[in-house]
Amino acid sequence: MAAIQGTSSVGRKTDARKWLALALLTLLLVLVVPTVFILIRTSLAQAQGAGGHNGLTLSNYLGLFGNPRLAAAFTSSIIFAIGSSILALVVGGILAWLVERTNVPFKILAHVTAVVSMGTPYVLYIIAWLFLLGHIGPINTTWRALGFNGDLIHVNSMAGMILIEGFLWSPLVFLMLSANFRSANADMEEAARMSGASVLKTVWHISIKLAVPAIIALAMFVFIRAIEAFEVPLLVGTPSGIQVLTTEVYESMKVVPPQLGQSAAFSVILLVFVGILFSLYGRLSKNADKYQSVTGKAFRPRPFDLGSARWIAGTLVLVYFLIVLLLPILALVWMSLVPYASGVSMRIIPYLNGHNYAALWQAPQYFEYGLNTVIVAAGAATIVVALTSFAAWISARRGPYAWGIDQLATAPLIFPGIVMGVAILQIFLNIPVPVYGTLWIILFAYILRYLPYGMRYNYSGVLQIHRELEEAAQVSGATIMGTFRRIIAPLLTPSATAAWIFIFLICAKELALAVLLSGPRSKVLAVAMLDLWANGQTGELAALGLAWTLVMTILAMLAFWLSQRSRMRAFG
Template sequence: MTATSRAGRAVLRTWLPSGRILGGIGGPVRVLALVLIVLLALLVIPPILTLVELSFSDIGLDGTRSGFTLAHYRDLAGDTDFIRVLFNTVVFAASATLISLLLGGTLAWLVERTNTPFKRLAYLTAIVSLGTPYVLYVMSWLYILGRAGPVNQLYRWLSGGSGVLFDPYTLTGMIVVEGFLWSPLVFLLMAASFRMANAEMEEAARMNGASVFDTIRLISLRLAWPAILALAMFVFIRNIESFEVPALIGIPGKVQVLTTDIYLAVKEFPPQLGHAASFSVVMLVLIAVLIHFYGRIARQADRYASITGKGFRPRPFDLGAARPVAGAVIVVIFLIVLALPLMALVWMALTPYVAPVTLAGMKTLSLHNFIAVLTAPYYLTLAVNTLLVSVFAATTAMLLTGLAGWLAARRRFGGRIVDQLATVPLIFPGIVLGVAVLDMSLRMPFSIYGTVWLIGFAYLIRYMPYGMRYAYSGVLQLHRELEEASEASGAGVLQTLGRITAPLLSPALMAGWLFIFLIASRELSIAVLLAGPQSQVIAVAMLDLWQNGQAGELSALGLLWTVLMVIVASIFQYLERRGSTETFG
């Protein structure tokens, strides 16, 4: 078989014009590359141009544009509120990132590098938390930390006073809730880094007399420093783009950040689109700069590699007598990140109105809110709309990025361009993309504003970079010889792509599809600007329910939706494993 493979490659070198296996650019591949370049360019370039053009346009009260102006940027430069908003954004994002890294990083190190108990509890915390809609999670913490919540209720009982220990409707409250919100993702990402750390260096430090604290500080954290720094930059960027916490906590508390300032400018009557666009361009540039530095940090990770081909064993760090303390830390984080929010949601879902947790209140518990959600046609429409746009975005994104990922990983012609085009939407915060797509839809010759298809179109742009990473990584795991053998047997490029590459790539594509589906189903920042009366989705409905004071129905809806998403994810993962077994035997 080896001789046959070598002979086949020799034939291909003779036949292909470029003389390079899979490097030559045939007609079908060139056409495919050009089509992808055009499609991706039509998706990602117009929103950027729209924002820039809108930020320099003189817009009248009726929405007409009369020419070029720098007034929007002059207003920003001379507006003291802009400096305050920018300061709030940086403090909010940086402080929340520190909390997420502290909680998630501590949990990751304990679970992956030590022999602590309750490891499964940590993964349960992360998975369930990531499956919970952000609106629901924020609302639960507003109840826990609110005036009628258990924290201030316990404080009044202990102090005998009538005040509050903690007010969540402040910048501090925003920071705390946002930090809790991202800690499960930090745990999952940091766990991968700590899992592959070489234990020999830690053991050598301990044998030379280093304490546990010194070993962690001088060895464990130093080796993981590039991963920690890159993750900190990533979470910082996502916190700047955050909308749920600033909208539910910051707007009522009159604490504005960039995302809420853009949102409020669009929601004014008449909409201040020029102001929103100039804010959006500033935010776009800020995110682009941060992503540039994030990429530079990530590329330096190999300098800190500690795993070689010689005797690597990922052994756990023996905590000895400190094991119960580590287990208690995991339990406390489990209570903070998952148990308390879920218990708060269950309590609010079973009570007719928001009330303190008391024995008297238990007499009013009922399933009325769950029955109302399950029997109302309105909620069924919300579910259908959400599933429709999420399936559309995930399916279309993986079809495009599956081809783009293969082209970028295997071909020279157009590969770099499609990779860059598919990655460009990373610079778009959700609220900024929403402003761009909103303006584009109002100027289209056909009516698309207020439909679910507009939301699906925006979701597609927003989540293409994630699909590209799944597809590109999946193609790199497939050896070129499989495709070479197919072409040596007489199959064309498209036949090889459809019969060989696509089936082998399906596990990566299915994983990317599931990821995009789950995050699209709870996206709020885009949908809140684009949803119309007949195109409401679950996340927007949750925000409306909270603003209308219907916390009971919101809690019931959120819990039912979370259960549905867990079921969908479980079924999809089962089908993915089954498909992988059938494909690879």
């Protein structure tokens, strides 16, 4: 009788897991599939007068392929992505190796630069560099004062776009390659040095070759993200007429009346291109096993002793800190204190004041925009983490429908932000739900956009939890939900908290989605900053950005403290 009851209990638990997986799969289908469907349908729809559609046509695609703008935008996108990827990889890669594999001084500055830069809104960082590299900015002014003619660099150019985008991505490259260099076995490098190889030869023949799969996969990832980039091309390239694929999509949506079919066709082309690149990225990532150097034997990576050259290397770290973090922050402080748009000059110092900060305090709409940002960022982070906790558990344990759940939860990764914005806009314009221009549509977009990030964080967390704990709970009679609540959720808390922090911070500075979906009462701070820039209110923009960055830093520190407490509780 006990055996029969045990079999029945196992059957009920299997059915419960199956129904949970089916419900999750259905939810993901509802979230993901309509986005692709509506985008393709709109791109093939034949416009009928001022509204409605009638029949299908390839005219939107034929019009694009017959238009030299597409070829120009495609070429510009490729040049921009290649240039910024190379710059980010060289800068971030060299810094990562110096910090993790040598005794270079000032290591803490590299980590501070990376973390603070990644927490700074993209719009704010770009505006700072537009000021620094502008005609009246301090860099070009100093260049001319030294006796040179013209500007050192014209910021509103392809070179300016590549420089700023490369700086934007170098912190991420540094953080990702740091993990690779940190875990690499140093025995091969030690053997090379003992055989008489110089530091440069050792790095070239050993260190870099061991990191080849990570470098290639990361290069492809940064290249894809540069293809999808919107903020730098919009703010830096558009004023001088440089268009890339993402800005072409945006421009086709901003004309009156909006060219919905053309923007959808542009979006589909960009989506297919990015999908192909991600497929290549996945293939490259799978070849990492051939380069494994860490075995089961205990080892402790030993840093290179650079000797007297360590101070030269330390100077490189200081220069990185100065260029990527300190100069932009100082530029923003200056912009926020000057009473009018101006370059850096000693004559203006007596006129510096806090009027821009006072204007922010007296403008209640900025508090509303900040509250909107916190609501949608926190809401999206919470829902994504909750949803992907279940999804990652089922997928990692190869439960029912695991493959479908994993694929659907990861699929939004191939959507550039501007493309997803166009698709979601089309969805809610075609259904009788009055959410356009509200926070609800932005929340929906953020949830869909960042599902893959929550999935990756939680999937890694689930893999660290041994199955024996779940099996013991089930043998003790715990239900599926009871097992998740009492075993999985507490042990998954560190990964889930890290996912929540990351998604919250990245949602708080998202522009590509919000710029298409926000309304007058649902603006978020990224859109408000863009509006301030368009209106020439650079002082208020800098003051608002610095205040917001301070708030985000405090929230990030609080979240980090909470994550540490959660980790201690979960693992004793």
